[in-house]
Amino acid sequence: MGDDLGKLLGDCVHCGFCLPTCPTYVLWGEEMDSPRGRIHLMQQHHDGTPLTPEMAGHFDACLGCLACVTSCPSGVQYDKLIESTREEVERVHPRTRAEQALRETVFALFPYPARLRALRGPLRLYQGSGLSRLLRPVLERLSPSLAAMERLTPPLGRAYRLPERVPARGGRRATVGMLTGCVQREFFPQVNSATARVLALEGCDVLIPKGQGCCGALSLHSGRAEEAKAFARATIVAFESADAVVVNSAGCGSAMKDYAALLADEPEWAGRAEALSAKTKDFSEFLAALGPRAERHPLELTAAYHDACHLAHGQGVRAQPRSLLAGIPGLELREIADPDVCCGSAGTYNLFQPEAAGELGDRKAANVAATGASLLVAANPGCTLQIATALRRRGHEPAVAHPAQVLDASLRGLGPGVLGVSGEGGPGPSR
């Protein structure tokens, strides 16, 4: 941690404007669990105070949602601060055996689609067996994190395999690469196929390189920079030939747009990283810029759009998904109260900090339910899992969809049923 960190810390003028959008401050009302307080802790450590377990705890409790970056009038780059602080925590803070084991499991599993895929069979068996009801209370006692993982696992359907190239329909307007992601690819394959279809129907040749792996978002946002860099280099290589890379997962897009900063110190990669960051576009961002061409068929439903943090705060993409949804005839868009406050998913947060994540999930679910919308739309798989789980705790069986799925249903004229919406108000039945 050099002088750069000192400068970044110095940008904070302690005004407190970040407090009301910080999820942990909203929960606990404590200075040291606010962005301003965490920056103060970072400053203390920078000035020579050893990194105490208490300090590490407050850094770990940060969701990395970046709402504070949006609300800061002084331009503090909290994203950079927390990233380098997490690296420092990983370097010097001893984790307990149990923490260590959980972290190793998560980072050995989630960034690897092949390993997630290997889990699918046993998970489907497990879900079909009714064992869940017996095992859940035991898990809650043994490890709240494992219990969270169990709860959050979505009902798994059949796996789809996408071809390496999906040709444009009706005259090509662009050629784009598509990131399939890890969790998205294995747990939400229907989102990826909808993304590819919508892009093709809007006139894009969609290239889906087989060699692509994890983009490194989970590692980057958890202080594992070296691991993240390796993933970043591989992703750069996989997409080097595409004009644009369309990403349908907010966390991944945000990380890829940060490649330029991540690899800035590696001369042979800096330029290539910058090029990839520049051409990375979120699904909605890309389509809004391209402009609509394919016909929108009516979808009679009410939808509540949830701002994923890494889309709204991380990439500044708020208007585009709303305008895409609002452009569908018959669709009524509703706003969720406190849109800036994170749902608690935050990458690996709901696994490492299950209690806080659960509380935030409950708050978000209450706000979602209050809209009375029949469909929840979110552009990040983590958010979808998290909010759906919290809604289920409230006794709702929520219909959830990615904007790509909603658009897909409209372009293909499939009607609201395909999104799990029953047609009447109130959260509909599960698919």
Place this chain on the structure above:
Amino acid sequence: MLRRLAERFRDRLGPESVIDDPVRLRTYECDGLTYHRASPGLVVLPGSAEEVAFVVRECVEAGVPYVARGSGTGLSGGALPRTDGVLVVTSRMRRILEVDPDNQRAVVEPGVINLDVSKAVRPHGYYYAPDPSSQQICSIGGNVAENSGGAHCLKYGFTANHVLACEIVTPEGEITTLGDGPGYDLLGAFIGAEGTLGITTKITVRLTRIPQAVETLLAAFPSVETAGAAVSAIIGAGIVPAAVEMMDALAIEAAEAAVACGYPADAAAVLIVELDGPETEVASQFARVRLLCEEAGAFEQRVARDDADRALIWKGRRSAFAAVGRISPAYIVQDGVIPRTALPEVLADIDRLSRESGVRVANVFHAGDGNLHPLVLFDDAEEGAGERAELVSGAILDLCIAHGGSITGEHGVGVDKARYLPRMFTEADLDTMQMVRCAFDPPNLCNPGKVFPTPRLCGEIPRVRKGSPDGELF
């Protein structure tokens, strides 16, 4: 002693409501004014009036000083902790207890955020009028302590005009309610006492009807003087705008860098004029305001087309203090008041001070009521720069006093300006004020060391009483 108190508080409030780890405590060492720092001896986060009363009683019994703190956004160090004392943080007392639109009132806990009151009552057609620039985070309890104002106080008045009653914990640890009944206006004394007369635990606020029409104008001027002349012309015409705000070129530059508010780039000063009220009245007065601005020399006028447009105009103004962080590593936010008519003269003097000292000064102010907020910029990495800025900042206050104004309009005295108080008041004045304080807080444990430059012992015979043979004044 503090360790024993911590045990007592833990037993009664629960372990999660007491902070005594030194690293954590330090995050509370300052509020919005970072110039003064003191790490509290202990932090407690009570959840109810009873818990606040318990904490206060324990402190009094132990002879330990205590300080109340809301969201920690104050700009005069009013909530600066005591290293030998307890910091009572109200950020967990944030329930809106009652919304009563029929009687135009709401009852809230002190930790409730200012803007959240308006959000809660908006569906009923009301809002909470006092709007400090920090309204998105500052707490109602803190507003009461500081008698906070805001841009719209020109027409609607300060916090004191919008609080109907306060439940407080007295410095002796008793829960009582100050209201607007007959007798001495104790509520009036309490509001703006900067937390020296007790801790508020429940506030009944007055709600204001959302006006039928609002018009907002952004006018750009070639000089600060012409903008000042426009303000005088508007007020002189008998118009009472909801707000009249001025920013000079440096403040505009900062706001632009922070929030891209789109103010005219070549303006030496901009005015934000907002009118609200019945539609016909607003329409006719707004036309008049635009004409007066034009006559005074405005070279560009923009009218907010809708609420989003209005929000963008205000965003530049509201973020101005923090935004200055974009153009300067460090700065002092000053707060002073002058008669509106002295505006051009005082601004010229500030400009002269700035040029002579080489210290840059950005100006943001509530022009309608003469409340200046000069921002004195400096580089804290540079040797002696802070001291030079401090000198300029103090000289600006002298200017305010020389023109018959005040050393603070709305940020309070706190610790930061206690030393300037004798420039405005005689010793007898200060003694009299301290006697009020002594009546509320005889042991002098409730936020001691704030407001007054030299604390007085409450048993001490006040000077004004000299020569009076049997003078029990209280």
